Amino acid sequence: MDTYQKEFKPKSFWQRPEGVTGMVFLAGLALGAGYLVATNIGWIIGLVSNTISLAILLIVLAAILYMVLDPKMRNLVWYGYKSVMRWVTGLFVQLDPIGILKSYVDNLKDNLRKMNKQISMLRGQMHKLQEIIYNNKKQIESNLQLASKAKASNKQAVMILKSRKAGRLKESNMRLEDLYQRMEVLYRVLTKMYENSQILMEDIKDQVEVKEQERKAIHASHSAMRSAMSIMSGDPDRRAMFDSAMEAIADDVASKVGEMERFMDMSANFMDSIDLKNGIFEEEGMKMLEKWEKEGVSLILGEEKQSLLLQANNEAEVLDLNQPIKEPIREAGHRNQYDTFFE
Secondary structure (H helix, E strand, O other): OHHHHOOOOOOOHHHOHHHHHHHHHHHHHHHHHHHHHHHOHHHHHHHHHOHHHHHHHHHHHHHHHHHHHOHHHHHHHHHHHHHHHHHHHHOOOOOOHHHHHHHHHHHHHHHHHHHHHHHHHHHHHHHHHHHHHHHHHHHHHHHHHHHHHHHHOOOHHHHHHHHHHHHHHHHHHHHHHHHHHHHHHHHHHHHHHHHHHHHHHHHHHHHHHHHHHHHHHHHHHOOHHHHHHHHHOOOOOHHHHHHHHHHHHHHHHHHHHHHHHHHHHHHHHHHHOEEOOOOEEOHHHHHHHHHHHHOOOEOOOEOHHHHHHHHHOOOOOOOOOOOOOOOOOOOOOOOOOOHHHHO
């Protein structure tokens, strides 16, 4: 999964919640300035015609021009603007990446419980489906034997009846076996997502535990004033870089949790559409799963997605439904998948 995380790019200021606040503020400022100019045009003309007022106005314009043209001053103003917008947005929205990641850990715990229950329900349905397919095969064999005996006894009507029943059961089994194959794909993906999501949750918890203390130390040693001075001197703002990396992790986790929840919803809809008692299922559920199979790389599964699909479609890869769900064990040399965000 690291391959895909290295390609992850942090959001720009305008893509963040505080960026939306900043755009609204700028729009309001532009509209307000336009309104003031339009309603006070006479007073402005009077200022320009007055020598002292004109001098003051030129000084103000020169100061604004200096801030626009001087890189250091421009960066300082931009930093101040972003800080103010972030503070304002923080009054209404959770912006602390540590707090956001903690909430995602809670979401993952809840989702893992639901996924475990979903896997158990799916396994139960697959056992029932296997039994139905097996019983159908026995009935097919029995009806074919009866048809053969009827043919030998010249009982044409019985032979036709039993042959047709065997044909219907065989056709039904073909549909049920196709359904079982789709359910096997679902089962393999759900169990692997369950395994990878547990590792993801542990990695996030580790990052939160380590980076929370590190963030406090960085914020304590790099005050807003010190960050501003670093920007003035052209040095990178370590505090901003650290927060940017944490926000990138939060965004990546959000995408993975979103994918996890979407797949759980899809699998739940697929399972709800199946009526094993009557041997029917909705085609829409099958189409949704087939569409997912054809989509691009999974954030949670990574390159494992294709290998899982190949296993499900390989008759030699027999799925053992009696095997308990694998509990992931992080190896001693396991590297946290989010360490690369700070390199």
